Amino acid sequence: MLSLLNYIILNTQLPETSVKNTVELLNEASTIPFISRYRKERTGNLDEVQIGDIVKYKEQFETLEKRKTTILKALVDQEVLTPELQKKIEATQDLTTLEDIYLPFKKSRKTKAETARKNGLEPLAKIIMSQNTSDIESVASRYIKGDINSVEDALEGARHIISEWVNERTDVRNNIRQQLERFAMISTKVVKSKKDDDNAQKFRDYFEWEETLSRIPSHRLLAILRAEKEGFIKVKIAIDNERALDKIEDRIIRSQGDCAEQIQLAIQDAYKRLLFPSLSNEALQNAREKADADAINVFAKNLKQLLLGSPLGEKRVLAIDPGFRSGCKIVCLDAQGNLKHNETIYPHPPKSDAIGAMKKIGSLAEAYKIEAIAIGNGTASRETEALIRKIHFKNDLQVFVVSEAGASIYSASKIARDEFPNYDVTVRGSVSIGRRLQDPLAELVKIDAKSIGVGQYQHDVDQTKLKSELDTVVESCVNSVGVNINTASISLLSYVSGIGPKIAENIVNFRSEKGVFNSRSAIKKVPRLGDKAFEQGAAFLRIKDAKNPLDDSAVHPESYAIVEQMAKDLGKPISELIGNSTELQKIDLKRYCTASVGLPTLQDIIKELEKPGLDIREQAKVFTFNQNIKSITDLEEGQLLPGIVNNITNFGAFVDVGIKESGLIHVSNLSDSFVSDVNAHVSLHQQVIVKVLEVDVARKRIQLKLHK
Known part of the structure; x- marks a missing residue:
């Protein structure tokens, strides 16, 4: 019987000790960011991807074991479980094989084979399968009774039973699977009544299409399946049926004559009615799952890059959501992203008040000491950018064009309504544009990742898997950057290791009632934030201008004593070690190794002390499009x-x-x-x-x- 550890090791090829200790940490409710950053000695320095693989195969194994338990119970209830069958089930390593084993015992709807058995034709089917009888019609005549009115009725019923036996043979099913995997073709035909539909035109490349299923790119398969779902095309999976039938017959038929002829007819029936429909659907589903995985992977990579996009930082920003008829919505934000002013200007047609708009923007920039301007990249963006560049500001201002993707989703969300209950969606959208420039990560975590629009066919893939993968990406990004606990929103805090939405809400409420946190130890006073949550999250939460400079670093509080000892041994306060590479390089790390703390952790501590709280993201850079290209x-x-x-x-x-x-x-x-x-x-x-x-x-x- 395969154990959890062996299953994970088999699929990941990771060292046994690393897998064992990682599984223990996961069972203790430790998160991937925490394990990868602060438990390197226990995991053998596994990174987040490797730990993620362990999580994936752990979940797969648990799903497999749960299904085994269900099947074994069903077989016990049917009184058909034998020691050999139980051993076979327990040794199974994948769900497909497990379901094939269980197939003969499934209680299904009334089938042709079940009807034939009730008519007493199973003995005839066994005689035919034995292939020892030369005059099968004579034998079949003995079974004419009740609902069986002729020899042909008897033989047909027996063939239905044989068809079911053929369908249930694992070797036959696996052989067809192999042929589908290697040779299956996917083809499409347009639904004639929908051919000229305007909505169908985006799929016209697939009105008549054929390609090898194993080689079709994920984006093309997802496009084809969407077109089929919307009723514009019909999709067909095909292999060489003659070759498939020959392979089955070679496995089963070992004689010539009447019995062989009946078995051949049964095989053809099994293939056409049971095997091919089921296994071709399975092959398409497998291809779909692979395409889903590819698409989700693309989305995850894009989302990570987007979330880790270059922040401008804590600068005062004037943000504009541009428009023509409805005007340009302007907001002024302070360096922390708080809304200080909002109004609407109409520089473009039909009002065309460009001069008034320029004066207004100039005066607002001076009044709120604006350091940068953010312009949404939607309708009228280029015209608004051109207008801004004509204004002679008293101070040099950087002008950025910012992606609006998902801003409308945020502006209509509960999060936005709670933040700005007295403002409409247009103001909230402008605020979001400005904050995206200041800190893309902090703002984008408020939006459902699927709405950001940086993937392919994200609405067509498995939504549960997509959400899980994207949540993992967001959690990784948030924790790799770190979070200022005194300014972070509930949305941002929710992704901090060990925190979650409820504790995040408690943190913000506590902050509102008691004031800012002045130390990491003060975080423990937050309701429901226990020792485990503190262990998991404290090092990812930053305290700016704290009494202890380590509170604004990625050094975990559990390692503070080590840093204090290092400082003591050097005869200097901790504050003089921060950023002091010369002194830090004098430290002999081996002196500080213990049973639980090794060189990987100590090296991370020194690296962090050299540049505490260093943002891994590059700073935002101004970009200018070709001003002559407007459409x-x-x-x-x-x-x-x-x-x-x-x-x-x-x-x-x-x-x-x-x-x-x-x-x-x-x-x-x-x-x-x-x-x-x-x-x-x-x-x-x-x-x-x-x-x-x-x-x-x-x-x-x-x-x-x-x-x-």
């Missing part, structure tokens, strides 16, 4: 344009060149050599130069090439 009609083949990568998929990268439509750098145009991973060549929000290859104005499609 798709301004594009021409051969142009070189500055752009920003705003989405990455398996088939290429989309680039914002400053107009409504994003252009696509197909994977084949990312490099002159073969590209296996788009992320190896570009990253989200990367500033790039692209060459325009083709412009299809009618379909609003732009083909680009990455210019080196």
Whole structure:
């Protein structure tokens, strides 16, 4: 019987001790960020990805064991469980094999085989399968009774039973699975009545399509399945049926004559009615799950890059949500993102009050000592940017164009209503744009990740798996950056290791009632924040200007005593060690090793003391689009344009060149050599130069090439 540890080791190839200790930590409710950062000695220095794999296979094993328990109980209830069958079930290592074993014992709806058994035809089926009788019709005539009115009725019923036996054979099912895996073709045909439907045109590439199922890219399969779901096409899976039938017959038929003929007919029935429909659906489902996994992986990579996007930092920002008829919504934010002022200007048609708008923005910038301007990248963005650049500010201001993706979702959310109960959605949206410039991570965690729009077919994939993976990404990003406990929102605090939504709410309420936290130890006073939550989360929570400088670092409170001893041995206060590489390099780390603290932890401590609380993200940089390109009609083949990568998929990268439509750098145009991973060549929000290859104005499609 396979144990949990052996199952994980088999699938991950990680050392036994590392797996064993990691599983123990997970069972103690430790989180992945905490384990990877602060339990390196126990895990053998496993990183978050490796620990995530352990979590995945631990869950898979537990699901498998739960299903085994259910099946064994069902077999006991049916009084059909034998020691051999139990041993076979307990030794099974995957769900597919387990379900194949259980298939003959499933209580299903009334089947043709079950009807034939009730008519007493199972003995005839066994005689046929023995393949020892030359005159099977004579034998079959003995079974004419009740509902069986003829020899053909008897033989047909026996064949139904044989068909079921064939369907239940694991070797037969696995052989067809192998053929589907290697040779299956997926093809599509348009539904004629929907061919001219306007909504169908985006799928017209797949009106007549054929491809090997094992090689179809994930994005194409998901597009095809969406088109089928929306009723525009029919999807078919096919293999060489003759070859499949020959393979089955070779396994079962070992004679010639009447019995062989009946078995052959039964095999054909089993294949057409039971085996192929079931296993082709299984093959398509497996392909779908693989496509889901690929799409979720793309989304996760994009989300991580987006969340770790460059922050401007604590600067006073004037944010603009641009628009034409409805005007441009302006907000002024202080360095902590608090709303100080809001109003609407109308610089564009139909009112076209550009002069009044410029005066207003200039006066607001001076009144609120604005240091940067954030402009949403939606409707009227380019026109608003051009307007801003005409204003002569008294001080130099940086001007940024900020992605609005998901801002409307936030502005209508409960989180936004709770934050700004007295303001409408337009003001909330503008605030979100400004805060995204200050700190993308802190603002984007308030939005359902699926709504941010940096994936491929995210609404078509398994939503439970997608949410789980994206939550893991957000948790990883939040904890890798760290959180200022005295300014963080409930949304941001919820992702801190060991905290969660309820404790996060308690932290904010406690902060409102008692004032700011002046030390990490004060965090323990928060209701329901017990020792375990403190252990898991304290090192990821930062206290700015704390009495103990370690409270604004990634050094865990459990290691404070080590740092204090280091400082004592050097004859200096801790504050003089912070950022002092010369003194820190004098420390002989081996002196401080204990049974639970080894060199990996000590090396992390020294690294953190050298640059405490260092933000792993680069600072935001100003970017300017080509001011002559305002719409798709301004594009021409051969142009070189500055752009920003705003989405990455398996088939290429989309680039914002400053107009409504994003252009696509197909994977084949990312490099002159073969590209296996788009992320190896570009990253989200990367500033790039692209060459325009083709412009299809009618379909609003732009083909680009990455210019080196």
